[in-house]
Amino acid sequence: MSVTSKAGDTLKIADRTFNSRLLVGTGKFEHPELMSAAIQASGAEIVTVALRRVDLTRPDEDILSAIDTDKYLLLPNTSGARDAEEALRLARMARAAGMPDWIKLEVTPEPRYLLPDPVETLKAAELLVKEGFTVLPYIGADPLLAKRLEEIGTATVMPLGSPIGSNRGILTRASIEIIIEQANIPVVVDAGLGAPSHAAEAMEMGADAVLVNTAIAIADDPVGMAEAFAMGTAAGRAGYLAGLASSSRNAIASSPLTGFLGKN
Amino acid sequence: MRVMVNGEGIEVEDGATVAALLNQLGLPGDRTVVELSGQVVTREEHTSKVIADGDTVELIRFVGGG
Amino acid sequence: MLFNDTHSPEEVRSLVTRAMDTTPERVERALSATNASFSDFLALISPAAADFLEQLAARAQRITRERFGRIVRLYAPIYVSNECTNSCAYCGFNKGNEVRRITLTPEEVFEEARALWHEGFRDILLVSGEAPNKAPLSQLVEAARMLSRDFPSISVEIYPLETEGYVSLERAGVEGVTVFQETYDPELYTKYHLGGKKRDFDFRLATPDRIGAAGMRKIGLGALLGLGHWRFEAVSLAMHALYLQKTYWQTNVSISFPRIRAASGGFLPPSPVSDREMAQLAFALRLLIPDIGLTLSTRETAEFRDGITPICFTSTSAGSKTEPGGYTRPGEATEQFAIEDSRTPGEVAEAIRGMGLEPVWKDWDRAFIAAESMESLPKDAERMA
Numbered sequence: 001m002s003v004t005s006k007a008g009d010t011l012k013i014a015d016r017t018f019n020s021r022l023l024v025g026t027g028k029f030e031h032p033e034l035m036s037a038a039i040q041a042s043g044a045e046i047v048t049v050a051l052r053r054v055d056l057t058r059p060d061e062d063i064l065s066a067i068d069t070d071k072y073l074l075l076p077n078t079s080g081a082r083d084a085e086e087a088l089r090l091a092r093m094a095r096a097a098g099m100p101d102w103i104k105l106e107v108t109p110e111p112r113y114l115l116p117d118p119v120e121t122l123k124a125a126e127l128l129v130k131e132g133f134t135v136l137p138y139i140g141a142d143p144l145l146a147k148r149l150e151e152i153g154t155a156t157v158m159p160l161g162s163p164i165g166s167n168r169g170i171l172t173r174a175s176i177e178i179i180i181e182q183a184n185i186p187v188v189v190d191a192g193l194g195a196p197s198h199a200a201e202a203m204e205m206g207a208d209a210v211l212v213n214t215a216i217a218i219a220d221d222p223v224g225m226a227e228a229f230a231m232g233t234a235a236g237r238a239g240y241l242a243g244l245a246s247s248s249r250n251a252i253a254s255s256p257l258t259g260f261l262g263k264n
Numbered sequence: 265m266r267v268m269v270n271g272e273g274i275e276v277e278d279g280a281t282v283a284a285l286l287n288q289l290g291l292p293g294d295r296t297v298v299e300l301s302g303q304v305v306t307r308e309e310h311t312s313k314v315i316a317d318g319d320t321v322e323l324i325r326f327v328g329g330g
Numbered sequence: 331m332l333f334n335d336t337h338s339p340e341e342v343r344s345l346v347t348r349a350m351d352t353t354p355e356r357v358e359r360a361l362s363a364t365n366a367s368f369s370d371f372l373a374l375i376s377p378a379a380a381d382f383l384e385q386l387a388a389r390a391q392r393i394t395r396e397r398f399g400r401i402v403r404l405y406a407p408i409y410v411s412n413e414c415t416n417s418c419a420y421c422g423f424n425k426g427n428e429v430r431r432i433t434l435t436p437e438e439v440f441e442e443a444r445a446l447w448h449e450g451f452r453d454i455l456l457v458s459g460e461a462p463n464k465a466p467l468s469q470l471v472e473a474a475r476m477l478s479r480d481f482p483s484i485s486v487e488i489y490p491l492e493t494e495g496y497v498s499l500e501r502a503g504v505e506g507v508t509v510f511q512e513t514y515d516p517e518l519y520t521k522y523h524l525g526g527k528k529r530d531f532d533f534r535l536a537t538p539d540r541i542g543a544a545g546m547r548k549i550g551l552g553a554l555l556g557l558g559h560w561r562f563e564a565v566s567l568a569m570h571a572l573y574l575q576k577t578y579w580q581t582n583v584s585i586s587f588p589r590i591r592a593a594s595g596g597f598l599p600p601s602p603v604s605d606r607e608m609a610q611l612a613f614a615l616r617l618l619i620p621d622i623g624l625t626l627s628t629r630e631t632a633e634f635r636d637g638i639t640p641i642c643f644t645s646t647s648a649g650s651k652t653e654p655g656g657y658t659r660p661g662e663a664t665e666q667f668a669i670e671d672s673r674t675p676g677e678v679a680e681a682i683r684g685m686g687l688e689p690v691w692k693d694w695d696r697a698f699i700a701a702e703s704m705e706s707l708p709k710d711a712e713r714m715a
Binding site: 147182184243256257258259260261262 | 367369383384387388391576577579605606609633634636637638640641
């Protein structure tokens, strides 16, 4: 069941244009074939991957064999980096592997919640932009940090809905609303989206895209869940475009304020 | 000669190139990132870059990630 | 990127047309939106919304309380010079008008400011016609610098400058610049600006961008109601303010939209705006941009000001004189326009307290800025007290 976005409603990031507003990750899948099928079902065009040391005892375990790099834009992340310097090192390695210069900047020194370090992220972003990378920074839902990153020249900002892998949905709604209102670059809600309704909520708020990994990978039926997220994302986007009737608050009756205006 | 690869000691022919090492380990040249003593070796240099005694080699590749 | 690149009069006209046939049901939906969207704003400035003025006022008041509390800032203009090389049809200083023209020296500006200081003002607006030879920018920078120790808040409302001019003003202690586009309709603009550099519509329209680029803390936008159709100006002002807030996100944007008063040239406004229409515009802007500063001028009657201030305005001038030397040697120079509310600043402050609001004379202090970032005055410079 293919979920088509509204004609012409394309997502533009840096110099590329995409039809799908769902980005997917490739972590935590049981095996590559299942991952590949789920990516296909999601309709995503941007797929994130990580960089790790090769396990010399299992040389043939190569994820790229299960992802058609002509069809999908591979977006390497810098997970594992604990500061700007390590993030830079990982980004340069990804580039050396022949990937396009796109990088999901992810500096998560704190292992339990994997929350992004704003200071190192800002530092790394500046260096990476200068080196010609298209930077998509994963950040906490911090509107000021988002504007700072925009000023430095990142291609998007990717505020978290809730911690990575928590599947708790959007616990940062008020901040994300401000980020969306103030942004001049695309806003991708990334991390913590645990159900299609969470993706729909982000899109209804006006987010430009969402990134989902855990919720699809660990589902009983990852392919089915990928399709569900595709529909949730498209539905939320369609609702936003159709002009959501925002929640109403009744006007307060009070003494005639405009009495001074008389009739003219 | 003996070379440290991803933290393990490995016997390698004297004068072996990066490409030869990858081949010896059964790793695909076009999708493995090689760092020789902290310096990233670009793919074009795989066949020309010779590994010296005492070099440390880091082999990195893409895995699943969010 | 400049606002000019995003502003198209044709688009504004089509939005106004869309607003005109808004239904009462659509107005009610706009009134109940938690955060009014731009399409809500169009509905709120529609003819249909005129029948909902009371509900609109109630929403505007509630949002103003949420964002600003009960404060109303007081300021006063000091006209430094009424020399001018431009001939704008609606202005008392029009080059073609036979008027008595004066340019105050920095010392004379200091005396005018001292009079205001003793009235309680700590926030003043330096105003000048465009006469770079007779009233050069350097004199204005010098005047601002001399006032910067006793007046923590100094703004200027003068002819458009290049960015460097605003940087020198900012360094001398100026925190805000107001520049009215007068009318955002290029044809009308040409019709009413008959001579001088001010004929250049685009240069003026890009001025707030240059002010933002100079890192100025405040930008004041404005339209002179009566020149163009008020809905056209409303849509343009809203777009301009939203653009500036998003682009210069550390800068505070405010809007004013005074109605044309009889100027000494006897100019009659072609599209006069009624009290109800002006109120509707103010309320709709408040719903669209909750944090926008709305500034009220003494061109309006005391009765209108006392009625509308407690609903959505956040700053107002008081006891204003619109002629150079107006506070210390009135009558020597011709005024720019006649003011309607001639109450003293103290009376205006009293009236504000009477509305349950708090008049704010001083809202900032020089101590907050590291001394060296400001060209500070010599320690022994004369004090106002």
